[in-house]
Amino acid sequence: MDEKEKVMSADNYQYLLDKFDEKEITSRYQWVYDLMCDFMEAEQIVDEAIISSDILNHVIVDYFVDIDRLKDFQNIEKVHDSKIYAYLSFWMLRHKPIQVIKEESAGKLSFINEKFVCCLLRSYLFSEPENVPIMNNKKKVVDTFVETLLYYLKYRDYSAKNIEMILLAFAAGRGYQYSVDYQNA
Amino acid sequence: MKKRMGNEYGRKLVTELKTGVFQKDYRTNHGPDFAEGLEELHRYRFRVYLGSCGRFLMDERIAADRSEYYG
Numbered sequence: 001m002d003e004k005e006k007v008m009s010a011d012n013y014q015y016l017l018d019k020f021d022e023k024e025i026t027s028r029y030q031w032v033y034d035l036m037c038d039f040m041e042a043e044q045i046v047d048e049a050i051i052s053s054d055i056l057n058h059v060i061v062d063y064f065v066d067i068d069r070l071k072d073f074q075n076i077e078k079v080h081d082s083k084i085y086a087y088l089s090f091w092m093l094r095h096k097p098i099q100v101i102k103e104e105s106a107g108k109l110s111f112i113n114e115k116f117v118c119c120l121l122r123s124y125l126f127s128e129p130e131n132v133p134i135m136n137n138k139k140k141v142v143d144t145f146v147e148t149l150l151y152y153l154k155y156r157d158y159s160a161k162n163i164e165m166i167l168l169a170f171a172a173g174r175g176y177q178y179s180v181d182y183q184n185a
Numbered sequence: 186m187k188k189r190m191g192n193e194y195g196r197k198l199v200t201e202l203k204t205g206v207f208q209k210d211y212r213t214n215h216g217p218d219f220a221e222g223l224e225e226l227h228r229y230r231f232r233v234y235l236g237s238c239g240r241f242l243m244d245e246r247i248a249a250d251r252s253e254y255y256g
Contacts, residue, residue, distance in 0.1 A: 024220040031224050035231050042235045073211065080216035081223065123227075123234035130230065131237050139246065147247050 013061055019068050029060050032088060036098060039116050048102040049112055056097040063091050066160065082171075085124050086164035089117045093153060114153040121163070122146060125170050145170075 016025070033051060040046050066087050067079055096113040100106050126132070134142050149166070152158060201207035217223055234240055 021220070027220045027224060031228060034228060038232055038235055073209075074213055075211060076213055076215060078216050078218055080214045081219060081227070083214060083216070084219055119235065119240075120231065122240065123231040126239060127230040127234045127237075130233050131239055133239065134243075143243060143246055146243060 013065070016061070016064050016068065019071075020064055025060065025064060028063070028088075029056065032056065032059065032092070032097075035120060036116060039119055040098070043112075043115075045109065045112070048106065049098050049100050049109060052097050052099045055095050055099070059088070059091040059095045059097055062095070063087050066091075081124070082164050082167045083160075085121060086167060087160045089121060089163050090158065090160035092117050093158065111150075111154050114150060117153055118146070118150040121149065121167070124167065 033053075033056065036051050040049060040051070067083070070076060070079065070083065092113060098112050098116060100109045100112065102109065198207065219227075
């Protein structure tokens, strides 16, 4: 067994610190934590739910383990943002770091992690350029996509790979539409 | 019955692996450095989106009228 295999087979994740900068891990943790705080404040649920830092630890570790495997196999130096969003979303959905602390009348919080992830993905897809009003005759198709996205995260089989594919498909559709509009202008 | 060639094909595969003829099919998907720089931009975008009219109105529309599912 060579040195790399020994490190990888250990029953801990120390090897992640050889692969990633400590600052990067801390920074990614803080990034996700901040986004969740902002979301909880916007949704006015700070008294009804908490962010479990222990559970978030698992999200971040599993995310970096996946990214490390990807980098090795796919020969990637820096991963694309679509992967960052997809893999973080996947592990947040799996571990559910937002925990409800309210005993009663918490029905609206049943899928709070799914709602957060949906909001995160929406911000990725709809914020560049920001605040674009959706045309009246296109509202239905866009709303359906968003509504189905949340439904998908709640009830269907998702994976980091198919979340990534959703993001890439959206970007490709947007690129196609820009091209059509440019040609017709 | 056709002669069973499994062993021969297996050895052929090992040769291809050794010589590098059998290549990896992978998709590199490089991005810029997210931790130093982009993270802040994406945090800003998330905050802007969180408080945007677009998000608010979309949520209102979805809550008011469950849209038809095309899939």
